[in-house]
Amino acid sequence: MIGTIDIEAIRTDYPVSSVVGGVTKLQRAGREWKACCPIHADRTPSFTIYSGDQRWHCFGCGEGGDVLDFVQKLHHVGLREAADMLTGSNLPVVAMPKIEKPSEPERDTIREAVEIWRSSGPIGGTPAEQYLRGRGISIRLPDCLRFARLPFGRRRYLPALVALVAGPDDQPCGIQRIFLTDDGKKANLPDGKVKFSLGRIRGGAIRLAPGAVSGMILSGSVEDGLSLMEIEGRAVWAAPGEEMLSGMFLPEPVRSVVIGADADDAGMRFAVKARDKFASEGRMVRVIIPANGAKDFNQELQEMAL
Structure with a gap:
């Protein structure tokens, strides 16, 4: 009061x-x-x-x-x-359609994601670092990537790369977990799926570079994002999945956007959707694909080392 x-x-x-x-x-x-x-x-x-x-x-x-x-x-x-x-009714006020607050279960997933993130440890010397180094990534790994052993199913814990997803307000809104083996390979899980998100990730980004700049590259995965940083030497933010690219919120100073697309039908479809969305905001946008027939930018990076 x-x-x-x-x-x-x-x-x-x-x-x-x-x-x-x-x-x-x-x-x-x-x-x-x-x-x-x-x-x-x-x-x-x-x-x-x-x-x-x-x-x-x-x-x-x-x-x-x-x-x-x-x-x-x-x-x-x-x-x-x-x-x-x-x-005192001294301000113009308009009636806007009501937007409901996140449900309690949704708030709980954000809370759980933040707790996992805070309990995770540095990535150096872990299966998560080994996984990324094994994919040809040699640059310094950003602080938004950590390591933890996390439950999968009822009885087992698996090594996992934990990537922080930051929301439009710069605060943590979720995580992406990439489940691995102890020797830094992708875990052998049902249906081959190893990436699982938790929290309210729509609109968020895995900020592989620390801050927004006037020109930025966007990617649909951590692996491709780090590969693009190594290839291009520029700031990259990664979506927690290609289908999330068009929902990312970008700061106003970002005037030029490059979208790194996978070289398949799905990758191009998601990239074009994101291109159209960011162009409608008045930004300069172009889509790039991997060189020399590579399916994604991580494959291009690995082939460059051969």
Whole structure:
């Protein structure tokens, strides 16, 4: 409480979208809203409203918070003044369709993913590093990759590469696990599937490079992303699966995007879908495929070493 004003009630009564929508056009993006940031000169949608319409974050200027923080930043006022402006009907407010908060099971998967990540250890000297080195990757491995022994099924634990997925607000929103053998090979699992995601990963990215730059390469896997970093010497973010490429949120400073596609029908289909989405945001986008008939960029990297 501040004086006679109930701050929690204000946050409940005024969803972020209702206030932001009064000053700029919002676009629905799954369970989020996107917009050009009204706080700074924004050319593409870098402003995201998430967490059940209770939080916002701008990739362009780095600001974020709740509805009161938005009013404070936009109008350069303090907390009490922002509360008075909201409750005194001194701001344009619009009714927006309700976006439900993540369900309790969904929040539980995010919590579980973060707990696994925090309990994982450094990747150096583990089967996870051995797996990547065995695929011809020699660059320094980023801190978003770790190692753990994780349960698979009821009775056994397997070595796993654990990749952190960061959400639009820069916070952990999930992980991808790649199950391995003790000698750094892919685990022999039913149906051959070794990659499993956990958490709320849509919109997120495995940030193999530490920060957004004006030009960026996107990839559909950790292995291809690291290979592209080695081949091209540029920043790469990886989606936790090719089908997730088009859902990735990119910061406003990223004006040029290169999408590294697998050289098969599915890879090209997902890459074209992502290309069209990012181009619609006003970015320069092109799709590249591996050279010399390689099926993916990791195969190209390995063949370069022969």
